[in-house]
Amino acid sequence: MSGAARKPDRILIVLICAVGLLVVVALAVVFSRGEPKPLDENSPAGVVQRYSTAVIDGDTPTAGSYLTEAARAKCGGYFEGGPRPARVILISTTERGASATVKVSIVHSTQGGLFGPSEYEMEETFSLVKVDGRWMLDQVPFPLMSCAGMPAKP
Incomplete structure (x- = not known):
């Protein structure tokens, strides 16, 4: 009987x-998944990826380098100070000659709350134009607006 009892023990050990x-x-x-692969910096999606990374990292001067003059002009009266998004997910890219749109999902995370951490996301669209052969951001979704040289909210 002890031989029969040992057989289920072996099966249990193998399963564990x-x-x-x-x-x-x-x-x-x-x-092992690591960071997402950088997209081509000469593509609309690559520009959005680099701009969004700079905004999330708090690198305002780098983020500002991707804005057109028209986009920079929209910074008047703008202040930073809200929570930065946790991540930005590419949904689609549409190129039309010298202009493009990139649709993304912007994910915000909050640590507090009655039931613990939570996330919410929203779909937004970037508008890009080619300036001297380089893709530049002409319209940026408000949650990812970053204006170089603008004072932060006190």
């Missing part, structure tokens, strides 16, 4: 080992 191996493989896949 298999589950443990699956957990290790899943963790390796999740942690």
Whole structure:
């Protein structure tokens, strides 16, 4: 009878080992994904990616380098000070000769709250134009507006 009792023990050990191996493989896949690949800096989506990264990182001068003069003019009276988005997800890109639109999903995260952290997202659109052969942001969604040299909210 002891031989019959040991057989289920071996099966249980094999099942536990298999589950443990699956957990290790899943963790390796999740942690090896890393940062998203940079898109071509000469494409509308690549410009939006670099601009959004600069805004999220708080690098206002770099973010401002992607704005057209018309977009910079919209900074009058604008102040920064709200929470930065947690991430920006590319939805689609449409090019039309010397202009383009890039649709993104902007995700905001909050740590507080009655039930713990929460996230919300909104779809927004960037408008780009070619200036001297380079894609520049002509209209930026308000949640990602970053104006170089503008005072922060006190």
